[in-house]
Amino acid sequence: xxxxxxxxxxxxxxxxxxxxxxxxxxxxxxxxxxxxxxxxxxxxxxxxxxxxxxxxxxxxxxxxxxxxxxxxxxxxxxxxxxxxxxxxxxxxxxxxxxxxxxxxxxxxxxxxxxxxxxxxxxxxxxxxxxxxxxxxxxxxxxxxxxxxxxxxxxxxxxxxxxxxxxxxxxxxxxxxxxxxxxxxxxxxxxxxxxxxxxxxxxxxxxxxxxxxxxxxxxxxxxxxxxxxxxxxxxxxxxxxxxxxxxxxxxxxxxxxxxxxxxxxxxxxxxxxxxxxxxxxxxxxxxxxxxxxxxxxxxxxxxxxxxxxxxxxxxxxxxxxxxxxxxxxxxxxxxxxxxxxxxxxxxxxxxxxxxxxxxxxxxxxxxxxxxxxxxxxxxxxxx
Amino acid sequence: xxxxxxxxxxxxxxxxxxxxxxxxxxxxxxxxxxxxxxxxxxxxxxxxxxxxxxxxxxxxxxxxxxxxxxxxxxxxxxxxxxxxxxxxxxxxxxxxxxxxxxxxxxxxxxxxxxxxxxxxxxxxxxxxxxxxxxxxxxxxxxxxxxxxxxxxxxxxxxxxxxxxxxxxxxxxxxxxxxxxxxxxxxxxxxxxxxxxxxxxxxxxxxxxxxxxxxxxxxxxxxxxxxxxxxxxxxxxxxxxxxxxxxxxxxxxxxxxxxxxxxxxxxxxxxxxxxxxxxxxxxxxxxxxxxxxxxxxxxxxxxxxxxxxxxxxxxxxxxxxxxxxxxxxxxxxxxxxxxxxxxxxxxxxxxxxxxxxxxxxxxxxxxxxxxxxxxxxxxxxxxxxxxxxxxxxxx
Numbered sequence: 001x002x003x004x005x006x007x008x009x010x011x012x013x014x015x016x017x018x019x020x021x022x023x024x025x026x027x028x029x030x031x032x033x034x035x036x037x038x039x040x041x042x043x044x045x046x047x048x049x050x051x052x053x054x055x056x057x058x059x060x061x062x063x064x065x066x067x068x069x070x071x072x073x074x075x076x077x078x079x080x081x082x083x084x085x086x087x088x089x090x091x092x093x094x095x096x097x098x099x100x101x102x103x104x105x106x107x108x109x110x111x112x113x114x115x116x117x118x119x120x121x122x123x124x125x126x127x128x129x130x131x132x133x134x135x136x137x138x139x140x141x142x143x144x145x146x147x148x149x150x151x152x153x154x155x156x157x158x159x160x161x162x163x164x165x166x167x168x169x170x171x172x173x174x175x176x177x178x179x180x181x182x183x184x185x186x187x188x189x190x191x192x193x194x195x196x197x198x199x200x201x202x203x204x205x206x207x208x209x210x211x212x213x214x215x216x217x218x219x220x221x222x223x224x225x226x227x228x229x230x231x232x233x234x235x236x237x238x239x240x241x242x243x244x245x246x247x248x249x250x251x252x253x254x255x256x257x258x259x260x261x262x263x264x265x266x267x268x269x270x271x272x273x274x275x276x277x278x279x280x281x282x283x284x285x286x287x288x289x290x291x292x293x294x295x296x297x298x299x300x301x302x303x304x305x306x307x308x309x310x311x312x313x314x315x316x317x318x319x320x321x322x323x324x325x326x327x328x329x330x331x332x333x334x335x336x337x338x339x340x341x342x343x344x345x346x347x348x349x350x351x352x353x354x355x356x357x358x359x360x361x362x363x364x365x366x367x368x369x370x371x372x373x374x375x376x377x378x379x380x381x382x
Numbered sequence: 383x384x385x386x387x388x389x390x391x392x393x394x395x396x397x398x399x400x401x402x403x404x405x406x407x408x409x410x411x412x413x414x415x416x417x418x419x420x421x422x423x424x425x426x427x428x429x430x431x432x433x434x435x436x437x438x439x440x441x442x443x444x445x446x447x448x449x450x451x452x453x454x455x456x457x458x459x460x461x462x463x464x465x466x467x468x469x470x471x472x473x474x475x476x477x478x479x480x481x482x483x484x485x486x487x488x489x490x491x492x493x494x495x496x497x498x499x500x501x502x503x504x505x506x507x508x509x510x511x512x513x514x515x516x517x518x519x520x521x522x523x524x525x526x527x528x529x530x531x532x533x534x535x536x537x538x539x540x541x542x543x544x545x546x547x548x549x550x551x552x553x554x555x556x557x558x559x560x561x562x563x564x565x566x567x568x569x570x571x572x573x574x575x576x577x578x579x580x581x582x583x584x585x586x587x588x589x590x591x592x593x594x595x596x597x598x599x600x601x602x603x604x605x606x607x608x609x610x611x612x613x614x615x616x617x618x619x620x621x622x623x624x625x626x627x628x629x630x631x632x633x634x635x636x637x638x639x640x641x642x643x644x645x646x647x648x649x650x651x652x653x654x655x656x657x658x659x660x661x662x663x664x665x666x667x668x669x670x671x672x673x674x675x676x677x678x679x680x681x682x683x684x685x686x687x688x689x690x691x692x693x694x695x696x697x698x699x700x701x702x703x704x705x706x707x708x709x710x711x712x713x714x715x716x717x718x719x720x721x722x723x724x725x726x727x728x729x730x731x732x733x734x735x736x737x738x739x740x741x742x743x744x745x746x747x748x749x750x751x752x753x754x755x756x757x758x759x760x761x762x763x764x765x766x767x768x769x770x771x772x773x774x775x776x
Contacts, residue, residue, distance in 0.1 A: 016511060117633070120498055124630070125644055173630050173644065180629030341560035 027054060030088040033065060034097030034151025036136035037075070037104050037112060044071045045104075047078045048137035049090060050151050065149045067140055075115045092121040097151040099129045099191060101136035105208065105215035113179070113213070116172055124173040127158055130208035132192040132218055139191055143199045150202060154191065157204055165228045165237030165256070166221045167204045179213060183333020183344065183351060186210040187227075190218050211327035219317065226317040229278055229310070230330050232261035239282060239366070241306045243289050250289035254282035254306060257369055265335045267343045273359040274332050278310070280364070284371045290380075294371050307364040318360050328355050393453075396590075398598035400528030402606045403535045404668060405587060409611035411669040412490040413580050414542075414662045417637035418619055420720060422572035423628050424558050426619045432573035434612045437581040440732060441604040443739045444584065448591040448600045450742045456588035457683040463741050470684060472734065477680025479730040480586045481701060484673030486719070488512055488705035491666045493712045494636060498659070509702040512670070517698040519671045520678060521691045524593055527671050531664075538664050541657050542614060546621050548645045548654070553624040578724040580615075581608070582731035589676040635716065674698050 072078030178186035244250035419426030682690035
C-alpha cells in the first residue's frame with residue numbers, strides 16, 4: 001500500500017517537474033537585434049528586422065545578421081506578418097535599437113512607444129533613433145566596420161559617447177519620462193548614412209527634437225554637444241579653444257575630466273528666468289600654438305577664452321531651440337515644477353509662450369587640473 | 383501525511399520570532415509586485431508612513447482582542463461573544479473574507495506569471511500548481527509555515543536589499559520632487575488604500591494569534607512586523623520611483639519588476655528581474671497559506687470538525703478556482719483592487735474588529751466583576767493576564 005502511495009506521488013511529481021508549458025529552444029528563436037520602422041506609399045508600416053543568425057554561428061564562424069522585411073497595417077501586425085517569410089517567431093528580448101523614419105516620427109511616435117512598452121519582451125533601456133534624410137531600413141543595410149551587426153554597433157557607439165559627448169543615450173524610459181513629465185520635451189538620437197572608405201556606414205549625426213510625440217527637426221552634432229552640457233550628461237569629451245589671433249589658426253584641445261551642471265529656476269518680479277552654471281574640470285591635451293599656456297598668465301588667459309567660447313556655443317543652441325522649435329528639451333519648465341511648484345502651477349498653461357522668450361543666464365567655470373606630461377610647450381630652435 | 387490524529391489534534395504553538403516573520407512576510411505579500419501610490423505619486427513614502435500610523439491604531443485593537451482571550455482564535459471568540467447563531471454568521475463572513483483574500487493573492491500570482499513570462503499557459507495551471515504547495519503547507523500546520531519562513535525570510539530580505547543596492551546607480555533623487563504638489567488630499571486617499579491593502583489585511587491573523595507561545599506579547603508581534611514590513615515596502619516603493627520616475631511608474635502594471643529590469647552592471651550582471659518573481663513567490667506563498675489556514679479553520683469551526691487539516695485541500699482547490707473566475711481580466715482585477723477593494727475591506731478590517739473589541743471589553747469586565755465577587759483566584763489571574771502587556775507597551 002505504502003509502495004503504491006509513493007509510486008503515485010512520484011508520477012504526480014514527474015508531471016509537475018516538466019517545467020514550462022510553451023517551451024522554446026534557443027535555436028527556435030529568431031533574435032531581433034534591432035528594427036527599423038518605415039512607411040510605404042499606401043500608408044502601411046514597413047518594418048525591417050535585423051536578425052542575429054544563429055545557424056551560421058554554430059561553428060567557429062562569426063555571428064552574422066540577416067535582414068527581414070515585413071509589412072502591416074499596425075506594428076504588431078507587421079511583426080506577425082514576418083512569419084510568412086521566416087519560420088521561428090521573432091523574439092524581442094535582446095532588441096537594443098529601434099530606428100524610426102522621419103515620416104513616422106512626424107506623425108507621432110506614441111504608437112511605437114506604446115507597443116514597445118506594453119509588450120513583455122523588449123526592455124525599457126533599448127535606444128531610439130530617428131533616421132536623417134534616408135529610409136530607416138537603409139540604416140540597417142549599411143556596412144559595419146568592426147562588428148557584424150548594425151544594431152550592436154550603434155549601441156556600442158552610443159556607449160562610447162562618454163568620450164565624445166556628441167550624442168546622448170536616450171533609452172525608451174527616458175523618452176517616456178520626457179513625454180509625460182511636466183515641462184520637458186523629448187529628444188532622440190538621429191542617425192544618418194555616411195560614406196567612409198567608399199562604403200556606406202551608419203553614423204550618429206546629432207539629435208532629433210520632439211514636441212510632445214511629434215518630430216520637429218534635427219540639431220547637428222556640435223549643437224548636441226552644447227545640449228549635453230545643459231542636460232548634465234557630459235562625462236568626457238574635448239573642448240576646443242580657438243586661441244588664434246590674426247590669420248594663423250591656433251587651437252588648443254582641453255580634455256574634459258568631469259563636468260557638472262546646475263540649473264536654478266528664478267522667480268523675481270513676476271518674471272521667470274533660468275540660471276545655468278557649469279563646472280568643468282579639464283586637462284590640456286593638445287597645444288596647437290606656440291604660446292606657453294602652462295604658466296599662470298597663460299592659464300588664466302586660456303581659461304577665459306575657453307569659458308567664453310563654451311558659453312557662446314551653449315547660448316546659441318538655447319536660442320535656436322527657443323526660436324525654431326519652441327520645445328523645452330532642456331527641461332527648464334520641469335525645474336520650475338520641481339523646485340518652485342507653486343510658481344509652476346500658475347504658469348504652466350502659458351509655459352509654451354514663456355519658454356520662447358525665457359531669459360537664460362549661463363555661467364561657465366573651467367578648471368585646469370594638470371597639463372599632462374609636458375610642463376612647457378615644445379620650443380623650436382633654429 | 384498520515385501521522386495519526388493524535389499529533390494533529392495537539393495545540394499548535396508558534397514562537398514570537400516565527401510569528402513576527404510570518405506577519406511581516408504576509409504584509410509584504412503581493413505588494414512586492416503590485417505598486418502602491420497611484421495618487422500620491424512621488425509622495426508615496428509619506429502615504430506609506432501615514433498608513434503605518436493609522437494601522438498601528440487598529441493593530442492595538444487586534445492585539446487587545448487576542449490578549450483578552452489568550453489561546454483562543456477569532457471564531458471561538460465570536461461564538462463566545464455573540465452566541466451560537468449570530469457568532470456563526472460572523473464567523474462565516476470572516477472566513478469568506480480570508481478565502482477571497484487568498485484567492486486574490488493567487489490571482490495576482492497567476493496574472494504576474496502569465497503577463498511576464500508564460501503568456502500561453504492556461505491560468506488554471508498556475509493557480510492549481512501554486513495552491514498544491516500551499517495546501518501542503520497548511521496540512522502541515524502553521525508551525526511548518528513558521529519554520530519554512532525562518533529559513534527563507536533572511537534570503538528574502540537579502541534579495542530585496544541586493545536589488546536595492548544594485549539599483550543605486552540608477553537613482554535619480556529629483557524624481558521625489560516636488561513635495562505635495564497636489565496638496566495632502568491625494569496622499570491621504572492613498573494612505574487609506576495602503577491601509578486596507580496590505581497592512582490591515584493582518585486581521586486574518588486573529589485566527590492564528592491564539593497559537594502564540596505563552597509568555598510572548600501579541601503587541602510585540604504586530605508592531606515589530608509592522609516596522610519590518612513597513613520599511614521594506616517604503617524601500618520597494620521609493621526604489622521604483624527613484625529608478626523609473628513618476629511618468630514611467632504610473633503606466634506600469636508591475637513597477638518594481640520593471641525597475642529591476644533596468645539594472646545592468648557592465649555586461650555580466652543584467653536581466654535579474656527573475657529575483658523579483660522569487661521574492662513574490664515566497665511572500666505570496668506565505669500570504670496565501672495564512673489565508674487558507676484561516677479560511678479552513680473557520681470552516682472546520684463552523685461545522686464542528688476537530689481536524690481542520692483534512693479540509694485544507696478542498697478549500698484550497700476552491701480558492702484556486704475562485705481566483706480564476708473572480709475577475710474577467712487583469713485590467714478589471716487591477717481596477718477592482720484599486721477602486722473597490724478598500725471599501726470592500728472596511729467591514730472586516732475595521733468595523734467587525736472594533737465591535738468585537740468593545741463587546742469583549744464589556745463582557746470581560748462584567749465577568750471579571752462577577753468573578754471577583756465569587757471566586758477570587760480566577761478573577762485576579764485573569765486581570766493580571768490582561769493588564770500586564772498594556773503597561774509594557776504604553
